[in-house]
Amino acid sequence: MSRSGNRRWHTNFRDVSKLPNLEEVKQQFMVSAIVLGLALVLMGFYIMGKTERIIVDEQIHSLEQTFAEKEANNIANIAADAAFQEKSAFIQEIDDFYRSGVDPVALFLAISSKRPKDLVFESFRLENVSDATLNEEGELYEVSLDGFIRSGYDEAFQAVKVFGRQLEKDPYLEPIFRDLEVEKLTRGAGMSKMMTFTIVIKLEIS
Amino acid sequence: MASEDAVDTLSKYPYAVAGVAIIIAVIFLWFTAEDSMQKDNRLMDLEQAVRIVEHNERSSEGLDRDLKNLEKFHESIVERLVEVDNATEILAFFLRAEEESGVKMKDPKEDDITPLKTIDEEDYDDEDFELSPDDRMIAQYQLTIGGTFPQVLTFVDKIYNGPYFVNVSSFEMGRETKFSPKHVQMALKVNILGRRGDSE
Numbered sequence: 001m002s003r004s005g006n007r008r009w010h011t012n013f014r015d016v017s018k019l020p021n022l023e024e025v026k027q028q029f030m031v032s033a034i035v036l037g038l039a040l041v042l043m044g045f046y047i048m049g050k051t052e053r054i055i056v057d058e059q060i061h062s063l064e065q066t067f068a069e070k071e072a073n074n075i076a077n078i079a080a081d082a083a084f085q086e087k088s089a090f091i092q093e094i095d096d097f098y099r100s101g102v103d104p105v106a107l108f109l110a111i112s113s114k115r116p117k118d119l120v121f122e123s124f125r126l127e128n129v130s131d132a133t134l135n136e137e138g139e140l141y142e143v144s145l146d147g148f149i150r151s152g153y154d155e156a157f158q159a160v161k162v163f164g165r166q167l168e169k170d171p172y173l174e175p176i177f178r179d180l181e182v183e184k185l186t187r188g189a190g191m192s193k194m195m196t197f198t199i200v201i202k203l204e205i206s
Numbered sequence: 207m208a209s210e211d212a213v214d215t216l217s218k219y220p221y222a223v224a225g226v227a228i229i230i231a232v233i234f235l236w237f238t239a240e241d242s243m244q245k246d247n248r249l250m251d252l253e254q255a256v257r258i259v260e261h262n263e264r265s266s267e268g269l270d271r272d273l274k275n276l277e278k279f280h281e282s283i284v285e286r287l288v289e290v291d292n293a294t295e296i297l298a299f300f301l302r303a304e305e306e307s308g309v310k311m312k313d314p315k316e317d318d319i320t321p322l323k324t325i326d327e328e329d330y331d332d333e334d335f336e337l338s339p340d341d342r343m344i345a346q347y348q349l350t351i352g353g354t355f356p357q358v359l360t361f362v363d364k365i366y367n368g369p370y371f372v373n374v375s376s377f378e379m380g381r382e383t384k385f386s387p388k389h390v391q392m393a394l395k396v397n398i399l400g401r402r403g404d405s406e
Contacts, residue, residue, distance in 0.1 A: 028218055035225030042232045049242070056245050063252035067259060074259045077266040084273050087280045093322065093342060094283055094371060097399050101373025104394075105363045123380035 100139045100205060102126060106172045107143065111201075114166035116159045119197075121147040138206035145199045148188055156185060156195040167201065178202040288370050288400040290319050290345040296398060299370065300349065307361035309353035317346035322399070345398045346375075352382045352391045362394070371399035 104126065115121070125144040149156045164180035167173050179202040188194035216223055288295055293316060304311040322342040351361055358379065365372055377394035381387065 024218070028222075031219055032221035032225065035219075035222040035229070037225075039225035039228035039232070042229055046232045046236060049236075050239075053239070053242060053245065056242075056249055060245065060249050060252060063249070063256050066256050067252060070256075070259045070263065074262055077262050077269065080266065080269050080273050081262075084269065084276060087273075087276050090280060091276075091283060094399065097322065097342075097344075097397075098371055098373060101375065101397070104366060104374050104377060105359055108359060108362075123378065125376075125378045126374070127376045 102141055102176075102203065102205065103172070110170045110172045111143070111145070111167065114163060114170055116163055116166075118149045118151055118155075118159055119147060119163060120149065121145050123147075138204045141203040141205070143201040143203065144183075145201070146197070148194050148196045150194050152193070153185065153187070153195060156197065157182070160185070160197060160199060163199070164201075173203070176203045176205050178204045284401075286370055287342070288345075288398060290343040290398065290400040290402065296345065296347070299368065300347075300365070303361050303364035303368065304351070306364055307353070308357045309351040309361045311361075312350040315348045317348055317395070319343055319345050341402050343400055343402050345400060347396050347398065348393070349396060350391065350393045352389060354388050355390055358390055358392050362392075365396060373397050373399075 107126065108124075111124075123144075123146045125142075125146075127142050127144070128139060129142050130138075130140045149159055151159065160180075160182050167180065168177050170177075181200045181202070182197060183200050184196070184198040186196055188196045288299075290296075296316075297314060300311060300314050320343065322344055351358060353361070362374070362377075366374060373396070375395045375397055377392055379390055379392040382389040382391035
């Protein structure tokens, strides 16, 4: 038998009229695959979302429980804090009042201890000069000292300057001392070797 | 005829029909489900609330103990607040200081009673405004004393560091010519912090 004779060895039994249309089968497969794929993707998203919701629900439940357990304690803490703030404000108010003034004894002692021997004080005045309308934070005070010194003008002026420097270093005055001004330094009437003075010390209590 | 064709066509795509049914069901479920945004917000609110509660818990460690100490301190301060309307008690305080220091005091003069800064001035001027007995008030007094310098210092010390909260707003001290040269005279204005009290 020749090789060409072998090619027709299998008989073709296909009944072409009963076979389905191949194009139609392809179309059915493609449409079903696309729609099912889309449905599966959507379902996947839905399941993911649902799972997330379940987790969120569990978290909400757990947080609600935690909050409920701590709420009573929290209310008590807030009340205690409010009471603490109220009492602190009250104490602060008293402290502000107390600290807004000058301790007169400490002021006397500070000025007396730093007074040069030649300086004689005749009067001592303390005045609160704060201007409430300026809404300043601190209280401003002026201490006016009137007196005399037995010396010439230069020595008197020098003595007052030394006095000012000494006051600045005083432990009580140092934080509140702002300035020292010689308001008046004149020769005393009828006395050749006496200068009268008025010194103003400015203090600020913040 | 048309419906038969449609059924015939659909019967050729059973999987596609099932897929479309699934898509419709999922979309339906999606829209009828609870508002996820609402839940997310609730979760965030709760997380924030729990964070605050836990922060409060941490911040409040030892608060009860501190509050008890503060309350004791507060009580001790309230005890030191004189009733500003009770002039007898305030005068007795000045007289005690006079006796203990040895100065001579002229009649103390009550200047004014004003509320502490924390009360709004406009409120205070209002006719209908009522002060509570616990409102802090300042009683201003003018005093004039005479004595030796140490006596005057002792008097001022007893006033300033006495049982009440006092600050000295101004004073003027000079020689008292009537007495010996060692004597000085002092005029001072003092503010006594107190409370209104129940006397009105």
